[in-house]
Amino acid sequence: xxxxxxxxxxxxxxxxxxxxxxxxxxxxxxxxxxxxxxxxxxxxxxxxxxxxxxxxxxxxxxxxxxxxxxxxxxxxxxxxxxxxxxxxxxxxxxxxxxxxxxxxxxxxxxxxx
Amino acid sequence: xxxxxxxxxxxxxxxxxxxxxxxxxxxxxxxxxxxxxxxxxxxxxxxxxxxxxxxxxxxxxxxxxxxxxxxxxxxxxxxxxxxxxxxxxxxxxxxxxxxxxxxxxxxxxxxx
Numbered sequence: 001x002x003x004x005x006x007x008x009x010x011x012x013x014x015x016x017x018x019x020x021x022x023x024x025x026x027x028x029x030x031x032x033x034x035x036x037x038x039x040x041x042x043x044x045x046x047x048x049x050x051x052x053x054x055x056x057x058x059x060x061x062x063x064x065x066x067x068x069x070x071x072x073x074x075x076x077x078x079x080x081x082x083x084x085x086x087x088x089x090x091x092x093x094x095x096x097x098x099x100x101x102x103x104x105x106x107x108x109x110x111x112x113x
Numbered sequence: 114x115x116x117x118x119x120x121x122x123x124x125x126x127x128x129x130x131x132x133x134x135x136x137x138x139x140x141x142x143x144x145x146x147x148x149x150x151x152x153x154x155x156x157x158x159x160x161x162x163x164x165x166x167x168x169x170x171x172x173x174x175x176x177x178x179x180x181x182x183x184x185x186x187x188x189x190x191x192x193x194x195x196x197x198x199x200x201x202x203x204x205x206x207x208x209x210x211x212x213x214x215x216x217x218x219x220x221x222x223x224x225x
Contacts (some may be wrong), residue, residue, distance in 0.1 A: 013176065023197060031211055032211070034213060034214060036216075042218065042219075043204055043215070043216040043217055043218045043219050044204070044206075045175040046213055046216075048216055049212075049213040070162045071157065089156070091214075093211060099171065099211065100146075100158055100161060100169060101158070103155070103156050105155055106155075
């Protein structure tokens with residue numbers, strides 16, 4: 001059974017810092033991996049999707065990498081801003097025709113002005 | 114595109130009443146998912162459909178919960194009868210099969 005772990009559960013950094021959020025998964029047979037952001041009281045917003053054949057994806061100040069063999073993904077946020085404060089979740093989709101996402105519990109990020 | 118649309122956004126009801134949550138997926142998406150999120154249990158997948166057909170309903174907590182997708186642009190999640198422990202935020206999400214998943218804003222359900 002696939003398990004997705006995100007450690008630490010919470011992180012506080014000063015504005016301007018570059019930071020890395022980690023995601024690990026137990027089964028390397030994945031189809032793709034998706035990073036989401038959730039603001040308090042809101043739904044999940046898709047940030048990046050990485051296919052199993054890809055090593056990384058970039059969107060603005062965000063860069064997500066994928067290392068299937070080691071069961072790890074990282075989300076890199078450059079020059080963090082207070083507006084980046086939110087909970088970040090990663091989700092893994094295994095191979096298989098009718099596979100579903102397995103979510104981590106998320107990392108709650110606070111960026112201090 | 115308007116994104117995934119859910120209604121109502123908030124629902125307050127009394128124990129024993131029937132609750133119906135509605136979802137309109139993004140046009141062109143053929144997978145639809147119903148999730149529930151609570152502080153205690155986090156995000157849980159309840160059921161999902163591919164091409165309007167239920168594929169996996171193993172997350173549906175009990176027979177009081179049912180979901181339908183009569184066509185590609187509409188789905189409902191029904192709870193009958195509702196109980197206080199059903200209080201949660203219910204999310205609908207859609208995607209092309211095995212592709213990037215997009216979430217709706219959620220329905221916050223409170224059962225008194």
